[in-house]
Amino acid sequence: MDEKDDFDVQFFLPYLLNQASEVASDGFQKIYKDRYGMLRTDWRVLFHLGIYGRMTARDIGRMAQVHKTKISRAVARLETRRFLLREEDAADRRVEHLTLTSAGQAAYRDLRGVARNYEARLVAGLDPQDVVALRRALLHLSGR
Amino acid sequence: MDEKDDFDVQFFLPYLLNQASEVASDGFQKIYKDRYGMLRTDWRVLFHLGIYGRMTARDIGRMAQVHKTKISRAVARLETRRFLLREEDAADRRVEHLTLTSAGQAAYRDLRGVARNYEARLVAGLDPQDVVALRRALLHLSGR
């Protein structure tokens, strides 16, 4: 197409990252969607509360780098399905503390197990050293 | 939250991949969106045609692992903006061959330059060996 066209999309990092990300997400998505009707942000909120305990929507958004409207909607969905409870802060009435109900905790534990297995399968075909490098690189790219 | 909770979302591979992918995509997206009003699938189609020359929608979809409805709509948008032309196949009238117009080629060359620089900036902070491992791992994860 062009004189010196040594460029290949297939190796362009944002493209590659997106491909790998989608493949990796899809297998896991199928499970939390089929089993609990959750969307991506839903399981993220669930996992944050499952792992770190009581948190506010704001803190989850900061930690997961997700916009507050997405969090707001995910929280609403999880609340409807009785996976979490809101309690308003005593000192600052803008703030809501979120905690998992026992149903939420059960779902979390179930999906955590799935996640562990799923990740094990994902890295199974990779050189362990590459996995270390991969995580390090991804952490750096996502800005930590 | 739980007895043996050694799980951390922040290191869960699909999560990490998605974080890095979004960060990496966003910087590039800003440019092709501002400059040409393109969406993600649009630039992918543009790049495939720019790099590999004449292709059908089907082949682009296969190569980029993108669903045909997305491709169809991206092609329609690019056609409207006079970035590509369709010609029907002589032997099989279902098939359309797509090629870039000169405007399309100009946009491609422009964005290819941007992509090169952008990627250089992305990997600048990384250990070169990690970049090699990263690409290898991503290729493997995305199934090649």
Add this chain to the structure above:
DNA sequence: AGGTAATAGTTGATTTTGTAACTAACAACG
């Protein structure tokens, strides 16, 4: 040939996301 299945691509309805504007509450500073 004639019927059935498969393929390329488009369209429409529904769901989800993105963006901006909004409410309600607190903070800071005169």
Add this chain to the structure above:
DNA sequence: CGTTGTTAGTTACAAAATCAACTATTACCT
């Protein structure tokens, strides 16, 4: 106090992604 600015979270509307159904054409099979 009081006005101005910030913050937590929600809502409304537009843009985009998803999924199923559709048209048109070709391939297969007997």
